[in-house]
Amino acid sequence: xxxxxxxxxxxxxxxxxxxxxxxxxxxxxxxxxxxxxxxxxxxxxxxxxxxxxxxxxxxxxxxxxxxxxxxxxxxxxxxxxxxxxxxxxxxxxxxxxxxxxxxxxxxxxxxxxxxxxxxxxx
Amino acid sequence: xxxxxxxxxxxxxxxxxxxxxxxxxxxxxxxxxxxxxxxxxxxxxxxxxxxxxxxxxxxxxxxxxxxxxxxxxxxxxxxxxxxxxxxxxxxxxxxxxxxxxxxxxxxxxxxxxxxxxxxxxxxxxxxxxxxxxxxxxxxxxxxxxxxxxxxxxxxxxxxxxxxxxxxxxxxxxxxxxxxxxxxxxxxxxxxxxxxxxxxxxxxxxxxxxxxxxxxxxxxxxxxxxxxxxxxxxxxxxxxxxxxxxxxxxxxxxxxxxxxxxxxxxxxxxxxxxxxxxxxxxxxxxxxxxxxxxxxxxxxxxxxxxxxxxxxxxxxxxxxxxxxxxxxxxxxxxxxxxxxxxxxxxxxxxxxxxxxxxxxxxxxxxxxxxxxxxxxxxxxxxxxxxxxxxxxxxxxxxxxxxxxxxxxxxxxxxxxxxxxxxxxxxxxxxxxxxxxxxxxxxxxxxxxxxxxxxxxxxxxxxxxxxxxxxxxxxxxxxxxxxxxxxxxxxxxxxxxxxxxxxxxxxxxxxxxxxxxxxxxxxxxxxxxxxxxxxxxxxxxxxxxxxxxxxxxxxxxxxxxxxxxxxxxxxxxxxxxxxxxxxxxxxxxxxxxxxxxxxxxxxxxxxxxxxxxxxxxxxxxxxxxxxxxxxxxxxxxxxxxxxxxxxxxxxxxxxxxxxxxxxxxxxxxxxxxxxxxxxxxxxxxxxxxxxxxxxxx
Amino acid sequence: xxxxxxxxxxxxxxxxxxxxxxxxxxxxxxxxxxxxxxxxxxxxxxxxxxxxxxxxxxxxxxxxxxxxxxxxxxxxxxxxxxxxxxxxxxxxxxxxxxxxxxxxxxxxxxxxxxxxxxxxxxxxxxxxxxxxxxxxxxxxxxxxxxxxxxxxxxxxxxxxxxxxxxxxxxxx
Numbered sequence: 007x008x009x010x011x012x013x014x015x016x017x018x019x020x021x022x023x024x025x026x027x028x029x030x031x032x033x034x035x036x037x038x039x040x041x042x043x044x045x046x047x048x049x050x051x052x053x054x055x056x057x058x059x060x061x062x063x064x065x066x067x068x069x070x071x072x073x074x075x076x077x078x079x080x081x082x083x084x085x086x087x088x089x090x091x092x093x094x095x096x097x098x099x100x101x102x103x104x105x106x107x108x109x110x111x112x113x114x115x116x117x118x119x120x121x122x123x124x125x126x127x128x
Numbered sequence: 129x130x131x132x133x134x135x136x137x138x139x140x141x142x143x144x145x146x147x148x149x150x151x152x153x154x155x156x157x158x159x160x161x162x163x164x165x166x167x168x169x170x171x172x173x174x175x176x177x178x179x180x181x182x183x184x185x186x187x188x189x190x191x192x193x194x195x196x197x198x199x200x201x202x203x204x205x206x207x208x209x210x211x212x213x214x215x216x217x218x219x220x221x222x223x224x225x226x227x228x229x230x231x232x233x234x235x236x237x238x239x240x241x242x243x244x245x246x247x248x249x250x251x252x253x254x255x256x257x258x259x260x261x262x263x264x265x266x267x268x269x270x271x272x273x274x275x276x277x278x279x280x281x282x283x284x285x286x287x288x289x290x291x292x293x294x295x296x297x298x299x300x301x302x303x304x305x306x307x308x309x310x311x312x313x314x315x316x317x318x319x320x321x322x323x324x325x326x327x328x329x330x331x332x333x334x335x336x337x338x339x340x341x342x343x344x345x346x347x348x349x350x351x352x353x354x355x356x357x358x359x360x361x362x363x364x365x366x367x368x369x370x371x372x373x374x375x376x377x378x379x380x381x382x383x384x385x386x387x388x389x390x391x392x393x394x395x396x397x398x399x400x401x402x403x404x405x406x407x408x409x410x411x412x413x414x415x416x417x418x419x420x421x422x423x424x425x426x427x428x429x430x431x432x433x434x435x436x437x438x439x440x441x442x443x444x445x446x447x448x449x450x451x452x453x454x455x456x457x458x459x460x461x462x463x464x465x466x467x468x469x470x471x472x473x474x475x476x477x478x479x480x481x482x483x484x485x486x487x488x489x490x491x492x493x494x495x496x497x498x499x500x501x502x503x504x505x506x507x508x509x510x511x512x513x514x515x516x517x518x519x520x521x522x523x524x525x526x527x528x529x530x531x532x533x534x535x536x537x538x539x540x541x542x543x544x545x546x547x548x549x550x551x552x553x554x555x556x557x558x559x560x561x562x563x564x565x566x567x568x569x570x571x572x573x574x575x576x577x578x579x580x581x582x583x584x585x586x587x588x589x590x591x592x593x594x595x596x597x598x599x600x601x602x603x604x605x606x607x608x609x610x611x612x613x614x615x616x617x618x619x620x621x622x623x624x625x626x627x628x629x630x631x632x633x634x635x636x637x638x639x640x641x642x643x644x645x646x647x648x649x650x651x652x653x654x655x656x657x658x659x660x661x662x663x664x665x666x667x668x669x670x671x672x673x674x675x676x677x678x679x680x681x682x683x684x685x686x687x688x689x690x691x692x693x694x695x696x697x698x699x700x701x702x703x704x705x706x707x708x709x710x711x712x713x714x715x716x717x718x719x720x721x722x723x724x725x726x727x728x729x730x731x732x733x734x735x736x737x738x739x740x741x742x743x744x745x746x747x748x749x750x751x752x753x754x755x756x757x758x759x760x761x762x763x764x765x766x767x768x769x770x771x772x773x774x775x776x777x778x779x780x781x782x783x784x785x786x787x788x789x790x791x792x793x794x795x796x797x798x799x800x801x802x803x804x805x806x807x808x809x810x811x812x813x814x815x816x817x818x819x820x821x822x823x
Numbered sequence: 824x825x826x827x828x829x830x831x832x833x834x835x836x837x838x839x840x841x842x843x844x845x846x847x848x849x850x851x852x853x854x855x856x857x858x859x860x861x862x863x864x865x866x867x868x869x870x871x872x873x874x875x876x877x878x879x880x881x882x883x884x885x886x887x888x889x890x891x892x893x894x895x896x897x898x899x900x901x902x903x904x905x906x907x908x909x910x911x912x913x914x915x916x917x918x919x920x921x922x923x924x925x926x927x928x929x930x931x932x933x934x935x936x937x938x939x940x941x942x943x944x945x946x947x948x949x950x951x952x953x954x955x956x957x958x959x960x961x962x963x964x965x966x967x968x969x970x971x972x973x974x975x976x977x978x979x980x981x982x983x984x985x986x987x988x989x990x991x992x993x994x995x
Contacts, residue, residue, distance in 0.1 A: 055286075075285075081320060084286030106286035107345035125345075127291040453886055693870055738872035776888040779923050781878045781978070782871055784985055791869075791881055791888040799869040799881045799888055 008034040009126055010051070014044035014058040014070065015088065024057065027115040028122065041065025048074050055126055056085040060096050068099045075104035084125035088113075138183040140438070142228045145172040147504070149221050153214050154507050160209045169217075170199045176224065187234065188227035194243050195220045198250050213249040218508075220246060269300070269333050270356060271419065273373065273412070276343070277325040277351040280318075287346050289322060295342045300332025303415035307404040327408035329357070329415040357412075367391045369412050375405040441534070444495060451491045452774040456793050458484040459772060463795035485772075495535070499577045499586070500528030502537050502544065509545055510573060513552050519559065520569050521552055526576035532584055536656055536676055540586070543649040547588045547672050548573065550645070555592030555670055565667065567591065583700070583755075586674040595664035600624055617817035622662040626650040659755065659806035675755065675806060685773040685792070687800065688751060689766040691740030694800040696773050696792055701805040703752040703759065705767050713748060721816060722750060722761050730816035731761035732808060737787070753805050760812035762803075771795075775802060787811075840938045842962075842971060845912065845929035848900040853962065853971045856935050858914040860924065865909045875981060882926055884913055891926040897957065897977060906930070916975045919982055927974075938962040938971065956980065 038044035060067035084106040149172040173196040180189035307325040367381035380400035392406040465477035514521040556571035658676035685696035745765040789804035842853035868880040880891035962969040
């Protein structure tokens with residue numbers, strides 16, 4: 007059965023690129039536009055992995071990660087954040103909120119795939 | 129049983145050796161110092177010379193003798209195998225092959241010319257040799273001790289230590305020892321916490337930064353120690369290793385040794401160290417011993433070569449036939465057992481079913497051969513073509529371990545050679561053309577193979593100029609294949625090149641472009657019940673995809689009923705079965721697609737296609753099948769269930785019915801037809817494209 | 824010596840033929856016994872969609888999938904329903920280089936018999952409603968004509984006709 011990935015990002019083009027890259031590799035991808043939607047979607051279904059931007063309107067990435075970690079179904083589930091180079095402080099915050107790893111923007115599809123493989127195994 | 133002809137045995141063995149020789153020579157061009165390759169080449173020459181004279185192949189023995197002499201000098205280091213020498217040796221190899229396959233028709237003059245060239249190449253290589261002795265193989269592997277300890281809650285944040293260990297293993301050869309001393313008793317253990325640490329001994333060619341990179345995401349939270357092991361001493365004793373690792377004092381080891389019992393046990397007993405540490409040290413000892421073992425020369429495949437058996441292909445074919453009949457008989461037995469009340473009969477029938485399935489799988493596996501054996505031959509083809517056409521070509525191959533039925537592989541050779549030739553000759557631009565297009569001088573051809581469901585996908589990609597759609601269209605209109613101005617889907621347009629005699633090449637080169645090739649390629653592939661697909665981006669390159677069934681003989685199928693006939697669909701192509709609601713059934717008439725849960729899928733009503741006269745079932749079913757990325761929904765009366773199918777070919781009288789790929793016998797003795805999924809999918813796709821284009 | 828009003832001529836250099844005789848729609852046909860493998864009762868027939876109507880069925884002959892041909896269609900006769908006498912004559916012929924097993928429908932099968940040269944006559948060019956190439960010769964036995972078929976030619980023509988008129992794509 008294909009692994010399911012929840013991708014949360016307010017940029018439609020980003021979501022599009024992520025979805026294309028991951029579905030092409032056989033993953034099942036669900037999208038959410040911001041932290042609030044992301045959290046709601048994560049509550050509704052147990053995903054194998056969550057991929058999220060940090061800078062989003064409304065509920066931002068760090069807060070969302072914190073909330074998701076409170077859900078029992080997400081203990082042990084990898085949450086990967088998308089960060090920019092200058093995000094060092096937010097990255098540390100996200101890490102302590104419970105993020106598993108990160109991908110630095112801008113990134114190539116291959117990098118996305120290799121990190122996904124790293125945290126999900128294949 | 130026929131006693132084997134020794135001459136034939138020699139010919140077969142010599143063929144294998146010639147393949148090895150060629151591969152070694154091609155590899156040697158990029159790594160002239162590799163003594164293992166030189167050894168392989170020399171041994172091949174030596175064996176052919178020796179056996180040749182024994183079995184009456186004097187000509188090849190005499191010829192090879194000279195080549196062997198030359199390579200003996202290479203082996204001793206007095207000559208360096210430069211490009212010229214390798215080229216000549218490759219020619220010599222080809223001549224040797226002639227001498228073995230058809231000694232009477234061999235060209236002796238050509239042979240002498242090659243030997244003369246060989247002589248010159250040897251002299252040319254000598255002066256450099258004086259200055260450069262055979263280089264010793266550079267040691268690139270290093271061994272590291274890697275100790276990792278994670279915080280208790282590391283898994284809560286989604287880190288999986290086992291995946292990280294797998295990543296470490298992928299770097300080289302690793303021996304992993306879990307440290308279990310800290311695992312609390314069962315009644316207090318927290319299963320979501322990480323209580324285990326690991327000690328790893330890793331031998332890798334990668335730098336230590338690669339090891340640290342594995343732990344990139346958790347570096348800050350964990351303890352990671354990476355220590356180089358200076359000299360991996362295979363004979364090091366456990367006590368020595370423990371001391372060196374700092375897990376025990378030298379004094380304690382001494383004391384334990386004096387007691388003449390296993391030192392590890394004693395040290396633990398005395399509390400001088402922990403069981404974990406002893407285990408880890410033992411692991412290091414074993415790792416060291418393994419690394420010191422003499423490496424098998426050449427690829428791992430050679431090790432396997434000793435444990436294989438030669439079997440005449442026809443004997444294998446007979447075995448397959450018997451297994452096939454057994455499968456049919458067994459499915460009839462299953463039918464009978466289902467209706468029987470006798471428990472013993474039922475249980476024996478079940479047992480037989482299990483055994484027959486296993487037998488089927490094993491037998492299928494015997495004929496599977498990795499496609500790498502085929503790909504390997506193409507290196508030479510590309511090498512020669514690149515030289516002949518004056519185009520620099522880099523060939524990459526992927527998925528060489530992908531396995532295919534032996535009979536399929538043999539038939540793929542010619543089509544693939546033709547496609548590769550096409551790609552290099554017509555696809556890749558010449559050096560000026562590439563420079564003008566801003567591309568690197570070296571053209572790129574990529575061969576790849578992978579499994580996808582019940583099929584094998586083989587692709588040939590090039591980064592050349594792509595296919596010229598205008599020219600194809602022109603030519604097609606010229607030949608009356610398309611009416612001027614008619615609309616035609618892109619895939620159908622590209623498919624025009626498969627028409628006999630079709631060629632858009634402005635100048636017909638001696639290698640390809642006569643237009644006789646592509647239609648033959650297509651026919652060969654379709655003869656293997658496969659399909660061929662083209663895609664191309666102008667200016668960027670083209671890709672040819674071959675789609676082939678995994679096995680020719682036995683497959684798992686889905687049995688359906690259309691009218692009064694029963695048909696089998698290869699299960700690997702089946703995505704799902706849905707019931708077609710009355711509404712959707714009515715709605716779909718006049719449309720070219722069905723709405724399946726939001727997805728628009730082209731469809732074919734098999735009742736129409738097969739001209740069924742019996743009344744339709746009230747609720748039709750749709751079986752969605754796929755071939756690659758394309759799908760089509762097949763509308764049938766009833767989905768009956770799984771059925772293991774022995775594929776029987778249809779006779780020539782029915783070879784023209786493209787929808788069918790064969791027939792099979794069902795449990796009740798009736799004949800069912802096997803549908804050709806790629807054909808139906810393509811047909812459905814084309815029909816939908818045309819209907820859409822027609823507005 | 825030509826016979827008054829007769830358009831039949833004796834076959835030159837003929838040798839005896841061992842044939843299996845059968846009946847199709849009231850006519851007596853025969854085919855060379857050397858081609859015949861066995862004679863079966865008619866069992867279930869699977870129809871092959873889009874196939875040439877002459878050979879649009881498949882049957883199971885002891886585990887082998889064998890095409891079933893209805894010779895009636897080659898000779899312009901109507902298809903009729905099977906009776907208790909209907910049989911399938913299983914033959915083996917060389918078809919474009921392959922040994923191929925084919926089943927032939929027959930309304931009734933008689934015996935294997937020998938046609939001697941004195942009974943053989945050339946196929947008349949006129950007065951014959953069927954394609955000449957399908958027929959080897961005509962045997963006369965008393966009042967009956969036995970039409971000896973060239974079975975290999977019949978099936979080769981199927982392949983040949985197909986090549987001349989490339990198979991129609993399965994039209995929607």
